[in-house]
Amino acid sequence: MEKRGLNKVDLIFEKIDAKEVLTKVFxxxxxxxxQQVLDSGLKGRGGAGFPTGLKWKYTAAVKESxxxxxxxxxxxxxxxxxxxxxxxxxxxxxxxxxxxxxxxIGAKKGIVYLRxxxxxxxxxxxxxxxxxxxxxxxxxxxxxxxxxxxxxxYICGEESxxxxxxxxxxxxxxxxxxxxxxxxxxxxxxxxxxxxxxVTAMMIITHGPESYSHLGTKDSRGSKVFSVSGDTPTPGIxxxxxxxxxxxxxxxxxxxxxxxxxxxxxxxxxxxxxxFGSTIIGFEGVPTGGSMKLFNSSRSMxxxxxxxxxxxxxxxxxQCTPCRVGCQQLLKGVQKVKKGEVKTTYLNELIKxxxxxxxxxxCGLGQSVGNAFRTIxxxxxxxxxx
Amino acid sequence: MISLSINHQKISVQPGTTVLDAARxxxxxxxxxxxxxxxxxxxxxxxxxxxxxxARTLIAACAMPVAEGMDIHTNTLKVRNARKHIVELLLxxxxxxxxxxxKNQKCELxxxxxEFAFGDTIFLDLIEDHQYTIDRSSPSFMxxxxxxxxCQRCVRTCTELQYISAIAVANKxxxxxxxxxxxxxxxxxVCTNCGQCVNRxxxxxxVEKTYxxxxxxxxxxxxxxxxxxxxxxxxxxxxxxxxxxPGERVTGKMVTALRQLGFDSILDTDFTADLTIMxxxxxxxxRLKKILVDGDKKLSLPMFTxxxxxxxxxxxxKYPEFLSNLSTCKSPQQMFxxxxxxxxxxxxxxxxxxxxxxSIMPCTAKKYEADRPEMRSSGYKxxxxxxxxxELAVMIKQAGIDFRNLESSxxxxxxxxxxxxxxxxxATGGVMEAALRTAYEIVTGREVPFANLNITPxxxxxxxxEATIKIEGCTNDWKFLEGVELKVAIAHGLVNANKxxxxxxxxxxxYHFVEIMACPGGCIGGGGQPIPTSMExxxxxxxxxxxxxxxxxxxxxxxNPDVIAIYKEFLGxxxxxxxxxxxxxxYVERESY
Numbered sequence: 001m002e003k004r005g006l007n008k009v010d011l012i013f014e015k016i017d018a019k020e021v022l023t024k025v026f027x028x029x030x031x032x033x034x035q036q037v038l039d040s041g042l043k044g045r046g047g048a049g050f051p052t053g054l055k056w057k058y059t060a061a062v063k064e065s066x067x068x069x070x071x072x073x074x075x076x077x078x079x080x081x082x083x084x085x086x087x088x089x090x091x092x093x094x095x096x097x098x099x100x101x102x103x104x105i106g107a108k109k110g111i112v113y114l115r116x117x118x119x120x121x122x123x124x125x126x127x128x129x130x131x132x133x134x135x136x137x138x139x140x141x142x143x144x145x146x147x148x149x150x151x152x153x154y155i156c157g158e159e160s161x162x163x164x165x166x167x168x169x170x171x172x173x174x175x176x177x178x179x180x181x182x183x184x185x186x187x188x189x190x191x192x193x194x195x196x197x198x199v200t201a202m203m204i205i206t207h208g209p210e211s212y213s214h215l216g217t218k219d220s221r222g223s224k225v226f227s228v229s230g231d232t233p234t235p236g237i238x239x240x241x242x243x244x245x246x247x248x249x250x251x252x253x254x255x256x257x258x259x260x261x262x263x264x265x266x267x268x269x270x271x272x273x274x275x276f277g278s279t280i281i282g283f284e285g286v287p288t289g290g291s292m293k294l295f296n297s298s299r300s301m302x303x304x305x306x307x308x309x310x311x312x313x314x315x316x317x318x319q320c321t322p323c324r325v326g327c328q329q330l331l332k333g334v335q336k337v338k339k340g341e342v343k344t345t346y347l348n349e350l351i352k353x354x355x356x357x358x359x360x361x362x363c364g365l366g367q368s369v370g371n372a373f374r375t376i377x378x379x380x381x382x383x384x385x386x
Numbered sequence: 387m388i389s390l391s392i393n394h395q396k397i398s399v400q401p402g403t404t405v406l407d408a409a410r411x412x413x414x415x416x417x418x419x420x421x422x423x424x425x426x427x428x429x430x431x432x433x434x435x436x437x438x439x440x441a442r443t444l445i446a447a448c449a450m451p452v453a454e455g456m457d458i459h460t461n462t463l464k465v466r467n468a469r470k471h472i473v474e475l476l477l478x479x480x481x482x483x484x485x486x487x488x489k490n491q492k493c494e495l496x497x498x499x500x501e502f503a504f505g506d507t508i509f510l511d512l513i514e515d516h517q518y519t520i521d522r523s524s525p526s527f528m529x530x531x532x533x534x535x536x537c538q539r540c541v542r543t544c545t546e547l548q549y550i551s552a553i554a555v556a557n558k559x560x561x562x563x564x565x566x567x568x569x570x571x572x573x574x575x576v577c578t579n580c581g582q583c584v585n586r587x588x589x590x591x592x593v594e595k596t597y598x599x600x601x602x603x604x605x606x607x608x609x610x611x612x613x614x615x616x617x618x619x620x621x622x623x624x625x626x627x628x629x630x631x632p633g634e635r636v637t638g639k640m641v642t643a644l645r646q647l648g649f650d651s652i653l654d655t656d657f658t659a660d661l662t663i664m665x666x667x668x669x670x671x672x673r674l675k676k677i678l679v680d681g682d683k684k685l686s687l688p689m690f691t692x693x694x695x696x697x698x699x700x701x702x703x704k705y706p707e708f709l710s711n712l713s714t715c716k717s718p719q720q721m722f723x724x725x726x727x728x729x730x731x732x733x734x735x736x737x738x739x740x741x742x743x744x745s746i747m748p749c750t751a752k753k754y755e756a757d758r759p760e761m762r763s764s765g766y767k768x769x770x771x772x773x774x775x776x777e778l779a780v781m782i783k784q785a786g787i788d789f790r791n792l793e794s795s796x797x798x799x800x801x802x803x804x805x806x807x808x809x810x811x812x813a814t815g816g817v818m819e820a821a822l823r824t825a826y827e828i829v830t831g832r833e834v835p836f837a838n839l840n841i842t843p844x845x846x847x848x849x850x851x852e853a854t855i856k857i858e859g860c861t862n863d864w865k866f867l868e869g870v871e872l873k874v875a876i877a878h879g880l881v882n883a884n885k886x887x888x889x890x891x892x893x894x895x896x897y898h899f900v901e902i903m904a905c906p907g908g909c910i911g912g913g914g915q916p917i918p919t920s921m922e923x924x925x926x927x928x929x930x931x932x933x934x935x936x937x938x939x940x941x942x943x944x945x946n947p948d949v950i951a952i953y954k955e956f957l958g959x960x961x962x963x964x965x966x967x968x969x970x971x972x973y974v975e976r977e978s979y
Contacts, residue, residue, distance in 0.1 A: 153558060155558065170555060171558075172555075175427065175429040175446065175449035175450075177450075177451060312559075313559050313560045314558070314559045314560065314561075315558065315559055316558065316559040316560075316562075317558050317559070317562070318536065318555070318557070318558050318559050318560070318561070318562025319430045319536075319538075319555075319562075320429075320430045320431070320432050321430070321431050321432050321433075321472050321475050321476055321535075321536075322432055322468075322471070322472060322475065324479075324536065324559065324560070324562060325475035325476065325478060325479050325509075325512065326475060327559065327560070328479075328512055328515075328560045329475065329478065329509050329510060329512070332510050332512070332515070333509075333510060336510065342510075349508060349509075352467070352471070353471060353475075353509075356467065356468045356471040356472070358443070359435075359442075359443045359444045359464065359468060360432050360435050360443070360444050360468040360471070360472060361432070361443075362429060362430060362432065362446070367443060
């Protein structure tokens with residue numbers, strides 16, 4: 001196991017000269033841009049971790065005059081608030097990443113899908129967008145970015161539900177294939193990337209792929225912005241090199257009484273104290289879109305689980321059976337176990353149900369409900385029952 | 387071609403084929419629920435999940451296109467466990483009052499439960515956590531959300547086939563439901579009552595409103611004389627609910643069964659279908675004359691048929707500015723109703739207040755139509771009860787009739803005779819064909835110039851059909867039509883009706899006469915027909931309709947002796963004052979939301 005320890009990094013929020021970087025990009029071939037991103041080993045920062053370079057390569061390969069870059073700013077995972085900070089501080093780098101991606105795949109149109117609750121940021125973001133449009137026009141880019149606002153549904157962060165939402169439909173995930181690379185928003189080839197991914201791509205182009213891939217581990221290259229919350233004396237946004245263990249993380253951010261860390265939000269994994277040392281934060285261990293929530297011994301893990309399940313029962317789009325009904329069953333099931341209205345062994349049935357949801361749900365939402373459920377129930381069974 | 391393996395059997399199929407269809411080619415059955423051959427792929431029930439070697443998750447067979455080298459397994463432990471869970475989950479949100487349910491033994495969820503979920507219930511009952519009310523507001527159907535399993539077949543039907551979207555998905559998560567505009571009752575939204583959703587609902591969430599008990603009460607009431615009429619499309623589909631294959635005609639047995647059920651007069655809607663042709667054909671020719679010769683600016687073309695009450699409500703809601711283009715003819719059902727309590731009553735010396743008029747229809751919108759306030763020209767409610775083909779099958783079963791071994795018999799006289807032109811009303815293009823057979827002959831004195839009277843260009847399943855017929859050799863009265871190329875169009879399914887109407891609204895419609903039926907395939911594919919209905923089944927029923935026509939001695943409406951007689955004795959001429967009193971109606975502009 002590669003161990004890197006906890007190292008703070010300043011890349012995402014680093015001030016750069018966008019004009020200089022984008023002028024360089026303007027002269028680069030799409031192939032070269034894609035190769036640099038591939039070489040960097042960057043994986044999507046939204047949580048799923050699909051290699052960004054590969055996504056761009058596939059989208060670039062599709063012969064079609066109209067393509068889209070979509071920036072997924074529908075930051076809805078409970079405990080994640082890093083995209084807000086990024087948009088607040090360095091929106092120009094988000095736009096820059098979109099232009100770079102556009103150049104790479106041959107797209108002239110970009111859409112930022114902004115979380116409905118971030119509507120208050122829009123006036124400022126538009127001002128910055130206007131000056132950014134002027135800048136790239138000077139350089140010679142033909143690229144136009146538009147904003148699209150969500151309405152508060154968690155599911156619209158799922159890429160195909162996001163496309164449906166942009167198109168004016170209900171936010172319901174589509175069947176895949178076809179994948180966004182061939183048929184995304186408006187059924188056109190689309191590269192959809194998280195806010196942080198786009199900024200990271202710009203930084204890779206700025207500093208070169210080597211210096212980036214030097215950071216992190218084999219499976220988790222580079223650094224990542226973490227949203228730290230919960231029982232911690234220092235909540236906030238921190239950019240850290242990937243590859244640290246949960247223990248190292250807790251040493252830095254814990255309050256001395258940390259009993260569990262929820263890595264990756266409601267759809268992520270719960271790591272109990274006994275596994276802190278053996279769990280790496282990253283794709284080789286527990287992946288995260290950035291949400292790190294610490295719980296100390298004053299917290300009831302039943303309440304934590306109940307909270308997550310309540311959230312999912314509410315935020316499932318309701319389209320597919322395993323997710324729509326499964327979330328309700330898990331929620332009602334743990335309630336009944338707690339009240340002693342069903343046998344405690346009913347938890348075993350619920351774990352099997354969570355496994356079915358993982359393999360049979362239509363999209364990532366339903367597939368990941370089981371992560372938190374399983375890890376909390378398995379590690380804190382007594383707190384669920386008593 | 388794409389090669390793949392399913393359960394170790396190799397197969398090559400066209401690109402774009404789904405795993406489900408490939409498996410079906412190998413005769414491997416994969417259970418489905420949200421899938422319907424008439425509708426787009428949804429992939430949301432997940433009952434059809436199968437295992438693909440190397441894939442992280444199970445895949446939905448209905449939504450997954452085949453790929454080279456795929457290795458699919460449809461019956462692994464993983465698949466079986468998931469399927470059982472999925473069916474159990476659906477059952478946990480479904481009010482399973484199966485023994486009392488109208489869809490008992492015809493329910494697709496019940497069939498799946500029988501295969502995958504017998505024995506102890508795994509999951510908790512979720513019904514008690516929700517508040518459900520049954521929407522009984524429509525005269526045609528009922529909507530019971532407590533039985534809904536969210537497959538969205540109804541939603542896709544209403545949008546894709548009917549261009550109405552009376553029902554749509556609302557809310558998310560545990561609160562997701564199939565709802566109407568602002569959650570209004572179905573009687574107060576833009577709904578045509580076509581019943582296509584009812585026909586596709588896999589459970590008892592959407593069912594027709596049944597009037598079986600009321601009809602039994604009337605039959606048992608010695609004071610009452612119960613008249614029954616049967617629509618053309620019923621005879622080619624009723625058998626399906628009684629153990630016959632799609633497309634087997636059961637006309638004679640149906641008549642005998644109706645007699646055994648205790649109806650007092652067994653009559654035929656086909657009679658008034660022939661009458662409709664006389665009235666509507668005359669109306670069309672008169673309209674053409676007024677426009678072409680008299681230069682009447684108040685009238686316009688095309689003229690639309692008015693037999694389909696779903697279509698009538700569609701145009702009333704969506705294109706009310708063209709209501710004057712509709713033929714004023716009532717539908718055959720309502721013409722029949724008006725005559726049953728007037729002409730028939732006097733001929734049979736019956737007190738019309740003692741007549742109960744029942745119609746057997748392939749349609750749920752007919753239930754609504756019978757309730758329209760315009761439909762009381764006899765001084766009574768012209769049609770008292772409308773039953774669907776399915777409800778008649780239920781009555782036949784209730785009465786313990788051995789349908790298969792019944793002798794055939796004939797309709798009663800006076801309003802029981804009909805021609806082949808009337809029976810084809812049941813298929814898309816049929817009204818047009820029947821009208822052309824008669825109108826052409828009125829105008830030229832000769833039969834339509836098609837072999838064996840079969841006007842093939844207006845037949846078939848294409849969504850919008852068109853034909854041009856050159857009128858030549860007109861008799862003196864119709865000289866103004868000499869050389870005119872009569873342009874006609876036929877649309878079925880309201881999504882196709884909408885295509886015609888858009889063209890009309892743009893002022894670019896080239897047609898003189900347009901036949902529109904609300905349901906795909908026409909009445910043979912009506913919302914009240916046996917379930918399932920699919921393209922293949924509709925085609926079989928259509929074949930049966932045309933074969934019924936070919937087997938008739940008389941195949942032109944104007945040759946129907948009962949029709950000739952009724953004009954002589956009662957109505958005078960087509961479009962006479964008496965016909966206008968009884969056989970014609972008017973329409974109402976309705977709100978479009």
